[in-house]
Amino acid sequence: RQTGTVETDAEKHDVEYLTPISIGTPPQNLIVDFDTGSSDLWVFSTEMAAKDIKGQAVYDPNNSSTSEKLQGSTWQITYGDGSSSSGDVYLDTVTIGNLTVPNQAVEAATKVSDEFTDDANNDGLLGLGFSSINTVQPTPQNTFFDNIKNNLDAPLFTADLKHGAPGSYNFGYIDPAAYVGNISWTPVDSSQGFWSFTSPGYAVGTEAMRNHSISGIADTGTTLLLLPKSVVKAYYEEIQGAQYDSNQGGYVFPCSPTPPDFVFGVSDGIVTVPGDMVSYAPVDSANQDCFGGIQSDTGIGFSIFGDVALKTSFVVFDAGGLQLGWGAKN
Numbered sequence: 001r002q003t004g005t006v007e008t009d010a011e012k013h014d015v016e017y018l019t020p021i022s023i024g025t026p027p028q029n030l031i032v033d034f035d036t037g038s039s040d041l042w043v044f045s046t047e048m049a050a051k052d053i054k055g056q057a058v059y060d061p062n063n064s065s066t067s068e069k070l071q072g073s074t075w076q077i078t079y080g081d082g083s084s085s086s087g088d089v090y091l092d093t094v095t096i097g098n099l100t101v102p103n104q105a106v107e108a109a110t111k112v113s114d115e116f117t118d119d120a121n122n123d124g125l126l127g128l129g130f131s132s133i134n135t136v137q138p139t140p141q142n143t144f145f146d147n148i149k150n151n152l153d154a155p156l157f158t159a160d161l162k163h164g165a166p167g168s169y170n171f172g173y174i175d176p177a178a179y180v181g182n183i184s185w186t187p188v189d190s191s192q193g194f195w196s197f198t199s200p201g202y203a204v205g206t207e208a209m210r211n212h213s214i215s216g217i218a219d220t221g222t223t224l225l226l227l228p229k230s231v232v233k234a235y236y237e238e239i240q241g242a243q244y245d246s247n248q249g250g251y252v253f254p255c256s257p258t259p260p261d262f263v264f265g266v267s268d269g270i271v272t273v274p275g276d277m278v279s280y281a282p283v284d285s286a287n288q289d290c291f292g293g294i295q296s297d298t299g300i301g302f303s304i305f306g307d308v309a310l311k312t313s314f315v316v317f318d319a320g321g322l323q324l325g326w327g328a329k330n
């Protein structure tokens, strides 16, 4: 039985959290986005056209004595923000922190959309969703976590994302020093391949909780907190000068004063998103107006509790109990 931990770095405005992994023999080091909203481990590779690589590190299967091509297998994924990638598949050794999976499916990109080419810091994605939504054809492959979870002290991982500071992903154990008080547990519906749960209600600032079920996914790969239009409207109504700005594609409001907190329920507990984390980022150099960290989930079909929500808490993704745990950070 084993456990592991790895540090993850917040990019500017916590837009994404990037984490080092190594692939192959000798180890090739890449920095990727751990994403509980998808289930493919794919990386920039030497099989891509040079014009599509702008600063990223690449995986070279020919430079790894342990790589083995998964003949006839391909993958293709399109994400909620419209970005996409595709390629072929190798089995190779993947190490995260002190944890190693000897024959992990590593999806080598042959093509990526411009959003990925333009994100120089990100060398790929490591999916931590359920393997049922892995896109490899003809045979879907297991995620790193699914491959290692039976060797862990416990079949769970935790995300401790921070605001503008390095955080950590732990595998196989719950670090008691990472949270205070009790963890609030809520059941997970994994039928769509996501870490889905239902929040019983929400509150704006110091107001009373409103009974309003919100069903959504805990998603480390989404930057913002995307909620039902009615909830978002109720929140921004409490901020002087807040308005929907079609140019920015979301609600914008004066950066000061600090907006009210946003509170959502998690079974018997509550999670508070502090107002200063709702001001996601200034929309202009004059820093007058801020783009909201809470936006609408219209068109998605469910809400997304992305980094704006996750970085407030110590979150336990428990595949054994099929439950999510939200703890107050230490």
Ligand SMILES: CCCC[C@H](NC(=O)[C@H](Cc1ccccc1)NC(=O)N1CCOCC1)C(=O)N[C@@H](CC1CCCCC1)C(O)(O)C(F)(F)C(=O)NC
Residues within 6 Å of the ligand: 015, 016, 033, 035, 036, 037, 038, 078, 079, 080, 081, 082, 083, 115, 119, 219, 220, 221, 222, 223, 224, 300, 304, 306
């Ligand atoms: C429906 C709304 C979801 C949008 C979500 N994307 C996002 O949240 C991207 C993430 C990003 C950060 C930096 C650079 C590039 C992209 N950020 C983003 O749209 N914004 C715009 C608003 O300001 C904040 C940054 C998404 O597609 N998340 C993917 C994973 C990302 C894909 C693009 C690269 C980064 C990871 C996901 O897997 O979490 C998913 F669940 F949404 C999904 O599509 N699953 C299949």
